[in-house]
Amino acid sequence: GAGVSQTPSNKVTEKGKYVELRCDPISGHTALYWYRQSLGQGPEFLIYFQGTGAADDSGLPNDRFFAVRPEGSVSTLKIQRTERGDSAVYLCASSPTVSYNEQFFGPGTRLTVL
Amino acid sequence: QQQVKQSPQSLIVQKGGIPIINCAYENTAFDYFPWYQQFPGKGPALLIAIRPDVSEKKEGRFTISFNKSAKQFSLHIMDSQPGDSATYFCAASKVRNQFYFGTGTSLTVIP
Numbered sequence: 277g278a279g280v281s282q283t284p285s286n287k288v289t290e291k292g293k294y295v296e297l298r299c300d301p302i303s304g305h306t307a308l309y310w311y312r313q314s315l316g317q318g319p320e321f322l323i324y325f326q327g328t329g330a331a332d333d334s335g336l337p338n339d340r341f342f343a344v345r346p347e348g349s350v351s352t353l354k355i356q357r358t359e360r361g362d363s364a365v366y367l368c369a370s371s372p373t374v375s376y377n378e379q380f381f382g383p384g385t386r387l388t389v390l
Numbered sequence: 391q392q393q394v395k396q397s398p399q400s401l402i403v404q405k406g407g408i409p410i411i412n413c414a415y416e417n418t419a420f421d422y423f424p425w426y427q428q429f430p431g432k433g434p435a436l437l438i439a440i441r442p443d444v445s446e447k448k449e450g451r452f453t454i455s456f457n458k459s460a461k462q463f464s465l466h467i468m469d470s471q472p473g474d475s476a477t478y479f480c481a482a483s484k485v486r487n488q489f490y491f492g493t494g495t496s497l498t499v500i501p
Contacts, residue, residue: 280433309488309489311489316493316494317493317494318394318396318479318481318491318492318493318494319434319479319489319491320491321488321489321490324488332487332488335488367433367434369433377422377424377439377483378424378436378439379436379489380436381426381433381434381435382433383431383432383433384432384433
């Protein structure tokens with residue numbers, strides 16, 4: 277079956293602009309996670325959803341970052357007033373339930389802020 | 391604060407060699423320890439995972455050794471192949487919680 281998909285695969289924007297990154301999880305997966313991976317580093321947790329609600333958003337670096345999952349499937353990560361330090365690969369992962377350990381990762385969106 | 395520490399940062403082995411990657415953690419509440427493989431431009435893919443109630447798990451050419459008292463675990467790749475060249479990440483988590491990843495090990499297997 278289809279895996280986790282993320283769009284766009286690459287996004288180049290200018291400092292100060294607003295961006296939206298989309299994640300389509302595996303069908304039926306109720307848990308959805310966002311991570312950020314900087315060059316040469318491991319993924320760092322941002323937020324996770326159980327269904328429509330954000331169960332843990334403790335990894336969001338500041339209030340410029342926001343994520344939604346209005347219908348419990350697709351999720352959008354939103355970044356306002358982008359800064360050059362936001363440049364990274366943003367990874368999405370899904371899991372059948374939040375109590376099922378394995379997370380299935382998408383290919384990521386590479387965000388470059390000029 | 392790095393929850394999971396991984397070493398080495400990079401590793402080069404000959405084909406057929408046995409690369410070993412090590413990780414250490416502090417939080418004794420962690421109860422799931424996966425290893426992920428990542429190729430350039432791709433997302434991480436699960437290789438193998440272990441829980442703290444066992445000391446070793448083997449799947450194909452990949453083995454995890456787990457030392458609960460030392461809070462360490464390692465990945466061994468038997469009979470390594472050039473196709474194994476990738477970045478490997480260890481991670482740790484509690485149920486219903488996020489993954490904490492190590493910083494990654496870049497493995498190169500020379501033909």
